[in-house]
Amino acid sequence: MEYFIQQLINGLQLGFVYALIALGYTMVYGIVRLINFAHGDVFMIGAFIGLYTIERFQWPLAAVFVSAIVGCTVLAVLIEQLAYRPLRHAPKIASLITAIGVSLFLEYFTSLRQVFGPNFYSFPRPFPVVSWDWYGILVTNIQVVIFFVTILCLLLLQFIVFRTKMGRAMRAVSFDYVTAGLMGVNVNMVISFTFGLGAALAGVGGVLYGIAYPQVNTFMGFMPGLKAFTAAVLGGIGNIPGAVLGALIMGQSETMVSAYLSSTYRDGIAFVILILVLLWKPTGILGTSRTEKV
Amino acid sequence: MRLLRNLVKAVAAYALLAGSISLMAGAGFVNPYWVQILELACIVAISAQGLNLIYGYAGLFSLGHAAFYGIGAYTAAYLMKTYGGQSQAFFLAALLAGGGASATVAYLIGLPTLRLTSDYLGIATLGFGIIMKVIFDNADSFLPALGGARGMTGIAKMTTIPWVVFFLLASLFVVRNTIHSSYGRAVLSVREDEIAAETMGIDTFQYKMVGFVTGCAFAGVAGGLYAHLYAFLHPSNFDFFKSIDILVIVVIGGLGNMSGTLVASFGWIFLLEGLRVVLPPGYVELRWVLIPVLLIVTMLLRPQGIFGAHEFPFLRGKGTR
Numbered sequence: 208m209e210y211f212i213q214q215l216i217n218g219l220q221l222g223f224v225y226a227l228i229a230l231g232y233t234m235v236y237g238i239v240r241l242i243n244f245a246h247g248d249v250f251m252i253g254a255f256i257g258l259y260t261i262e263r264f265q266w267p268l269a270a271v272f273v274s275a276i277v278g279c280t281v282l283a284v285l286i287e288q289l290a291y292r293p294l295r296h297a298p299k300i301a302s303l304i305t306a307i308g309v310s311l312f313l314e315y316f317t318s319l320r321q322v323f324g325p326n327f328y329s330f331p332r333p334f335p336v337v338s339w340d341w342y343g344i345l346v347t348n349i350q351v352v353i354f355f356v357t358i359l360c361l362l363l364l365q366f367i368v369f370r371t372k373m374g375r376a377m378r379a380v381s382f383d384y385v386t387a388g389l390m391g392v393n394v395n396m397v398i399s400f401t402f403g404l405g406a407a408l409a410g411v412g413g414v415l416y417g418i419a420y421p422q423v424n425t426f427m428g429f430m431p432g433l434k435a436f437t438a439a440v441l442g443g444i445g446n447i448p449g450a451v452l453g454a455l456i457m458g459q460s461e462t463m464v465s466a467y468l469s470s471t472y473r474d475g476i477a478f479v480i481l482i483l484v485l486l487w488k489p490t491g492i493l494g495t496s497r498t499e500k501v
Numbered sequence: 502m503r504l505l506r507n508l509v510k511a512v513a514a515y516a517l518l519a520g521s522i523s524l525m526a527g528a529g530f531v532n533p534y535w536v537q538i539l540e541l542a543c544i545v546a547i548s549a550q551g552l553n554l555i556y557g558y559a560g561l562f563s564l565g566h567a568a569f570y571g572i573g574a575y576t577a578a579y580l581m582k583t584y585g586g587q588s589q590a591f592f593l594a595a596l597l598a599g600g601g602a603s604a605t606v607a608y609l610i611g612l613p614t615l616r617l618t619s620d621y622l623g624i625a626t627l628g629f630g631i632i633m634k635v636i637f638d639n640a641d642s643f644l645p646a647l648g649g650a651r652g653m654t655g656i657a658k659m660t661t662i663p664w665v666v667f668f669l670l671a672s673l674f675v676v677r678n679t680i681h682s683s684y685g686r687a688v689l690s691v692r693e694d695e696i697a698a699e700t701m702g703i704d705t706f707q708y709k710m711v712g713f714v715t716g717c718a719f720a721g722v723a724g725g726l727y728a729h730l731y732a733f734l735h736p737s738n739f740d741f742f743k744s745i746d747i748l749v750i751v752v753i754g755g756l757g758n759m760s761g762t763l764v765a766s767f768g769w770i771f772l773l774e775g776l777r778v779v780l781p782p783g784y785v786e787l788r789w790v791l792i793p794v795l796l797i798v799t800m801l802l803r804p805q806g807i808f809g810a811h812e813f814p815f816l817r818g819k820g821t822r
Contacts, residue, residue: 242620290797297804304752305800307745312793319786433631433741440624475635478628485625486613 209343214466215459220350220419222458223357227412228435229442229450230364231405237381237445238401240299244306245286247432248313249406253279253413254330254423255323262331271333272356275410283406284399292395310429318425327424330417353415360411361451367404368447377401381445430474434461437481443494452492456480511674519666526662536662537730538774543665544726546766549750550672550759551719556748557757558680559712560692561615562623565630566720566747571637571739572606573599573721575647578656578728582646585657592659596668596725603721607714615709630744637736652735659729668726672719673816676759679715681818688712692757753799755806760813765806 228250235243253275260266260274290305318325338347368374379387380397388394416431417423438457442449457477464476484492526536552566577599585591614625641649648654679685690698691705699705728734750769754761772795776788799807 236620240620242623290801293801294804298756300752300756301800301804304749305797307749308793308796308800310793311789312797315786315789315793319790325786433627437624437628440621444620471639472635475632478631481628482614482625482632485617485621489617489621 210466213344214462216344216346216350218459218462219455220353220458221462222455223353224412224416224419225431225435225438225457226451226454227357227360227408227415228431229439229454230447231409232436233439233442233444233447233450234377234401234405236439238377238384238398239291239295239302241291241302241306242436243402243405244303244432245290245309245313246283246405246409247428247430247435248310249279249283249286249428250409250413250416250432251423251425251428252282252313252317253410254417254427255317255413255425256410257414257417258328258330258423261333268333272411272414275414276407279406279410279413280403283402283409287399287402292398314426314429323425325425327422330421330423332418332421349419353419356411356415360408364404364408364447373397373400434477437477440491441481441484443488443491446491446493446495449491449493511670515667515670518670519663522662522666538770540660540662540665540730541727542767542770543669544660544723544730545747545750545770546763547665547668547672547726548720548723549747549754549762549766550676551716551723552747553716553751553754553757553759553762554676554679554719555713555716557751557762558676558685558692559688559709559716561709561713562619563626563713563716564623564741564744564748565626565628565633566717567739567741567743568626568630568633569603569607569717569720570724570727570743570747571633571736573603573724574728574734574739575637575640575653575724576602576721577725578653578734579644579646581659581729582656587657587659589659592664592729596722599725599728600718600721603724604714604718607717608710611710611713615706615713627741627744630741634736634740637739640736648734650736652733653728654733656728656732656734658732660726665726668722672722673759673763675715675719677816677818684708684711749796753796753806755808755810758806758808758810758812759816760811761806761808763813764808 228246231246231249232243235241235246256275256278257271260271266274286309290309291302294302294305317323334348334352336347336349338345366374368377376387376392376397377400379390379392380394380401384394387397416427434457435454438453439450440453441456442451442453444450457480460476460480461473464470465473488494522531522536522539525531526533531539548566548570551569552563555561555563555566573596577595580595580598581592585595610626610629614622614629617625637647638650640647641651646653680689687698687703688708688711690701690703691708695705724739727738746769750765751762753769754763754765772792773788776791777785780787803809
């Protein structure tokens with residue numbers, strides 16, 4: 208039983224990090240219907256900013272998070288302007304291919320020796336690790352930090368989306384961007400903002416991931432990115448609580464499979480769940496199906 | 502009579518292509534390394550024609566093409582290794598069995614998933630691709646001959662220029678003649694507007710399934726050829742990136758364009774290998790920095806693909822210009 212609860216907590220830790228990435232996917236998809244493959248690599252950049260600011264500059268944790276947020280936001284807005292905006296009226300697949308291009312570019316460019324280098328780097332711990340033994344269940348302060356930071360981010364996001372003018376514009380654009388444009392919403396600006404917001408969360412996620420699983424590499428963004436995206440689809444893409452729910456399910460299933468079956472099946476299980484859920488609810492758990500009009 | 506004439510034309514084209522390349526290779530004009538690359542390019546072209554049929558013509562967004570390529574590769578290699586030895590006739594049977602295995606799996610996967618729409622289908626097939634990769638990685642636990650994560654060795658080198666050219670021409674022949682038949686027009690109508698097609702009495706699910714299964718069978722045959730080209734298989738040859746490679750080829754060539762897919766397949770493989778030769782030693786890792794840039798620029802300039810709607814004359818239907 209202790210073992211199970213321990214795994215549950217480990218799964219929660221992984222799920223929260225996935226949630227931060229999944230939100231970026233789901234918001235971008237909700238607004239421009241694009242699978243932003245480069246998002247996982249923005250997450251990777253966030254982790255590397257964390258690595259450099261902690262190890263080289265020894266900045267305090269808050270400054271580390273702020274720099275990761277700023278770096279990732281600027282990068283994502285830049286990517287959106289250069290690679291996606293010119294293709295907004297082209298077939299969807301064209302921007303998907305440029306997204307893949309951007310993703311490959313970020314991975315391989317940063318793995319050059321002159322940039323970050325191709326090796327695995329150990330991620331420094333920004334604070335001494337303390338763990339509490341609570342009836343045989345170990346809880347570390349890393350987990351506490353992850354829980355609090357993620358929940359803070361979620362609350363902030365909820366506030367931005369539902370309580371600000373920009374959030375209202377985002378919801379309007381995701382509902383119908385042509386009409387939103389006619390009503391005077393600056394669609395380009397809203398789309399850039401969404402990319403930036405998603406990237407900011409991914410930046411936070413990158414730093415947290417680095418702290419929790421202290422090894423980073425320029426290709427590290429691929430698998431978490433893919434799984435986070437799957438989580439977003441699982442929960443119902445375009446739906447913010449859905450992305451968090453999907454990510455938590457994803458984190459749990461992965462941890463439980465590693466704990467009770469074999470870690471070699473870890474990468475597969477998430478997708479088995481995804482396919483089963485899609486067969487049962489083709490638009491994801493919390494997704495609403497749109498009726499097609501003729 | 503026309504059938505006979507077309508048959509003669511096809512055989513002549515085959516003999517000319519396969520013969521001239523084999524002769525050049527035999528006489529030492531082309532070094533064996535480049536012949537192997539050419540064979541690989543043909544194999545990739547076959548697989549890409551399959552995805553072109555699935556995505557370009559039937560409009561089914563598949564991100565798991567490499568899984569079917571892998572199923573074909575492992576099936577053919579396993580059959581050949583355990584029963585076939587060096588027999589050419591058995592090689593043909595093994596390749597077809599590989600294609601058949603892929604088609605069967607595609608049918609089983611298609612039954613539930615082809616009801617999903619566009620991006621959801623993409624994610625489901627992506628998930629299937631990742632699951633297959635995990636299965637290939639653990640394959641040695643149920644069939645030790647498959648090698649699992651250590652890779653499969655001891656496969657006979659059977660793939661030659663005549664084989665790959667034969668299957669490449671066959672794939673082009675099948676796609677061209679399907680697309681320009683009434684059957685193919687039904688497939689296209691499902692892509693254009695599923696609801697309209699359905700109201701015209703087209704069984705949309707069946708046509709989607711036919712497109713999907715045929716395309717996956719191509720990938721299976723291509724996989725069998727691939728297995729016997731390098732005589733070594735590893736699960737990483739069939740991961741998500743390989744699906745993406747094929748997708749990139751099909752989109753860059755121009756969706757639903759046979760000529761574009763053909764040219765892009767050769768272009769892609771020769772670009773990958775060419776850069777290895779052109780770049781000075783020590784700078785080979787720049788390859789994957791340059792390729793994405795090229796990819797992005799191409800897409801920005803030609804979002805409809807290099808070929809757009811233009812087809813080579815021998816791939817056009819009668820009466821279409």
